[in-house]
Amino acid sequence: MNYDAIILGAGGAGLMAAATAGxxxxxxxxxxxADRPGKKILISGGGRCNFTNTGTEADRFLSDNPHFAKSxxxxxxxxxxxxxxxxxRIAWHEKTLGQLFCDGSARQVVAMLMAECAAGGVEVRLSTTPGPIEQGDGLFRVAGAAAPNLVIATGGPSIPKMGATGLAYDIAAQFGLPLVTPRPALVPMTLGEGDAAFRDIAGVSCPAVARAGGVAFEEAALFTHRGLSGxxxxxxxxxxxxxxxxxxxxxxGAAGLLRDARRRMPRAQLKSALAEHLPRRLxxxxxxxxxxxxxxxxxxxxDLDRVAGVLTDLTFHPTGTEGYAKAEVTAGGIDTAALSSRTMExxxxxxxxxxxxxxxxxxxxGGxxxxxxxxxxVAAGQAIAARRAGA
Incomplete structure (x- = not known):
């Protein structure tokens, strides 16, 4: 049977494109x-799916072209x-920083997407390896099916235990689409032996302003047995x-707090003064x-200014990250310069x-x-529908 579109990947993007076009x-x-749709959705947000964020704007996204996502x-x-x-009728709640979660389970979001696909007559084949992709006579041929439109929605290699691969990049290479070098993102960082004292306090968490690469984020930081997370x-x-x-x-405000501690507790050691504001092990x-x-x-x-300098600018030199195995997403990927920002074609x-x-x-x-x-x-689904109508 021939189709108007074949979509590779039954994750959030692929199912949304399929439902829209269908x-x-x-x-x-x-x-x-995979044997189930939406596997990454199911594990997201502690099983409750942080499905979007009220603060979504294009400046909350990284890309070699920061304007690409706007459309x-x-x-x-x-x-x-x-x-x-x-x-x-999925109940939801808002947590910190505009994050929206299901009250119940992430399974509700997957069921919703599958219901939307069903409403569009979409056929979903699971446990199916795409195999070779051929193109000719205006059609893409995959797994015994043919269509004039093919959508790469296979994600990146983050969380390989969920079946994630670099298939998208192989397909891009086949059709001559350039890549921005992929790398793990939203990923814990590793520390070397020089910071072993901080690896030894694994499990300790506290509010912090983290800085790296010219940006700063104020949220919790977590010390782990391998380095830094949170x-x-x-x-x-x-x-x-x-x-x-x-x-x-x-x-x-460490300088003022230390001077206050010097006045109130002159016989105390520094660790006791710090323990008033920070976890004891930290x-x-x-x-x-x-x-x-x-x-x-x-x-x-x-002396106190020196201490305050360390507390407000505690510097580490990470040895790396925990890689794709622990990365929530992949940065980089198919170069946006090769795509239409309106249609994703x-x-x-x-x-x-x-x-x-x-x-x-x-x-x-955060969603x-x-x-x-x-x-x-939705952008790709609408473009496929418009292309079909135009044909």
């Missing part, structure tokens, strides 16, 4: 090697997706390059690094589209990457 009258086939995001917004969520670290990891430092401001590790060799009451202003290959994580558009932590999946999927 409900507009296109005959759509979705192919995925799709503005034409299908977070509010549009929320309307869909509510139409399916929301603020995951955020800056997307901007970090090997060899760059990462710094944490653990105690804003206070001990910091005191060991700073090595203030006197009681608080005998510390000079210069390849400029040099009519009928070939790339959407979602396969593309060099990467959002912040932004799902919104990109929805928005880019």
């Amino acid at each position: 409900q507009a009258g296109a005959r759509v086939l979705v192919i995925d090697h 799709a995001l503005s034409r299908y917004t977070q509010w549009d997706f929320l309307v869909l969520i509510e139409r399916h 929301p603020s670290i995951l955020q800056v990891s997307s901007y970090w390059s090997p060899g760059q430092p990462v710094s944490l401001n653990l105690l804003p 206070a001990d590790a910091l005191a060991a690094r700073i090595a203030l060799a006197t009681e608080m009451g005998n510390a000079s202003d210069a 390849a400029r040099s290959v009519p009928g070939l589209y790339a959407i979602g994580e396969a593309v060099d558009v990467t959002g912040w932590l 932004y990457n799902f919104q990109w999946a929805w928005s880019s999927g």
